[in-house]
Amino acid sequence: MDITVLYGTESGNSELIAQDLADKLNEGEHSAEVVDLQDFDPADFTADRFYLVVCSTHGEGELPNTAQPFYERFAGFEGDLSGLRYAMFGLGDTFYEETYSQGSEIIDRRLAELGAERVGEYGRHDASSWDLPSDVALEWLPGVLEAAGA
Numbered sequence: 001m002d003i004t005v006l007y008g009t010e011s012g013n014s015e016l017i018a019q020d021l022a023d024k025l026n027e028g029e030h031s032a033e034v035v036d037l038q039d040f041d042p043a044d045f046t047a048d049r050f051y052l053v054v055c056s057t058h059g060e061g062e063l064p065n066t067a068q069p070f071y072e073r074f075a076g077f078e079g080d081l082s083g084l085r086y087a088m089f090g091l092g093d094t095f096y097e098e099t100y101s102q103g104s105e106i107i108d109r110r111l112a113e114l115g116a117e118r119v120g121e122y123g124r125h126d127a128s129s130w131d132l133p134s135d136v137a138l139e140w141l142p143g144v145l146e147a148a149g150a
């Protein structure tokens with residue numbers, strides 16, 4: 001399966017996860033590329049690829065720096081994304097009770113509004129846990145691939 005791993009980050013955790021996910025996929029039978037959301041144009045979404053979106057939360061439940069320019073384009077994007085399939089992995093910290101992991105949910109909501117279909121479990125990493133972000137993401141990946149029929 002051709003897979004694009006998109007990440008939005010402010011302090012680098014999401015980028016590390018995205019790279020580790022792509023490395024794991026490329027070790028197997030998949031072909032994965034990693035793209036920073038700030039370099040991604042919503043018009044480039046294609047149903048021929050599967051997307052993994054890895055995105056943290058900053059401010060008060062807001063998008064991290066590199067996801068903001070993407071979202072400005074995405075909010076005004078009027079394409080039809082039906083047929084597009086993706087999986088979502090959100091980073092946050094339960095210290096921020098009210099806004100836990102909401103950054104990724106901003107992107108998730110817009111993808112759903114445009115008709116894209118989320119497959120598999122919604123992955124999460126809580127910075128207040130002792131779990132290493134990439135360990136959690138790599139445990140989440142097989143279930144997502146199975147749900148995607150890959």
Ligand SMILES: Cc1cc2nc3c(=O)[nH]c(=O)nc-3n(C[C@H](O)[C@H](O)[C@H](O)COP(=O)(O)O)c2cc1C
Pocket residue numbers: 008009010011012013014015055056057058059060061062064091092093094096099100101102127
């Ligand atoms: C200034 C600041 C604000 C944050 N705000 C939130 C928040 O509102 N909700 C949340 O769940 N996590 C919040 N976080 C936690 C980050 O999402 C978490 O540390 C994440 O692992 C960072 O990933 P990144 O390095 O890819 O940006 C915040 C972190 C910082 C430093």
